[in-house]
Amino acid sequence: MYPTQVRSERIADGTVHVIGVIGAVAGGIMLLGWAAGTAETAQIAAIAIYAATLMATFVASAAYHxxxxxxxxxxxxxxxxxxxxxxxxGTYTPLVVMIGSGFAYLVLALVWALALIGVVLKLFFWRAPGRFGPALYLVMGWLSLALIWSLWPVVPLATIVLIALGGLLYTAGVPFYATQRLSYATAIWHGFVLVASACFYIAITTGVAAQG
Incomplete structure (x- = not known):
């Protein structure tokens, strides 16, 4: 069942999802089209992965909710x-390509390995401990701290600030994700996701532009 049957809460969450799906699809297509004319092949491929995962996540969330x-x-x-x-x-991928170091690609490989483990657990072992999912999301996200100093010399300060802000917003939203006791908790969580995703979208765009 949906986390809440309260009509006003479902309308609020539905509104957030409509904005998210439209923004993700339109933004992903525009970013990829723009990168195709300005970025190198590796970065175009990385942005394609990012855009695909961005769109897939918002569409999957909307489909469920x-x-x-x-x-x-x-x-x-x-x-x-x-x-x-x-x-x-997917969000890590274009950022790592911007850095281009062996260490950055090692971190990316670890993140993708954790992602695949998470996908398998969610799809085939749904009854795994409930807190494991949010914990793995946070671990994957905050592994980005290992890349901050490598990213610093190759992107504008605004990109770093947006990445940090996006990470903080995701983290701040997790308590709403983990509990449904608060009214509008689901809509609030998805609102955090929407704004944080926008931060990372702009960060990736500014980073690619700086290297173009």
Missing amino acids: LTPWHQVRPLLRRVDHAAIYLKIA
Whole structure:
């Protein structure tokens, strides 16, 4: 079942999802189209991965939270949660390509390995301890601290600030993700995700532009 049956809360969450899906699809297509004319091949491929995971995550979340067919909700919920791991790893990918060092690619390999573990657990071992999922999201996200000093010389300060802000917003939203006791908790969590995603989108755009 949907986390809440309160009509006003569902409308609020639905509004956030509509904005998110439109923004992710339009933004992903525009970013990839722009990069195709300005970036190098490796960065274009990285942005394609990022754009695909960004769109997939928002579409999967909308499908689960907004579908009226309750019988498919369990499957859609698994896909929704699994897609978050891919989005985190996808967001790392163009940032690591900007750095281009062996260490950065090692971190990226670790992040993608954790993402694949998370996807398998969510899709096939749904009954794994409930707190493991949010914990793995946070671990994957904050592994970015290992790349900050490597990223600093190759992107504008604004990019670093936006990445830090995005990470803080994701982290601040986790308590709303983990509990449904607060009214509008689901909509608030997705609001944090939407704004944090926008921060990373702008960060990646400014970073690619600086290297173009």
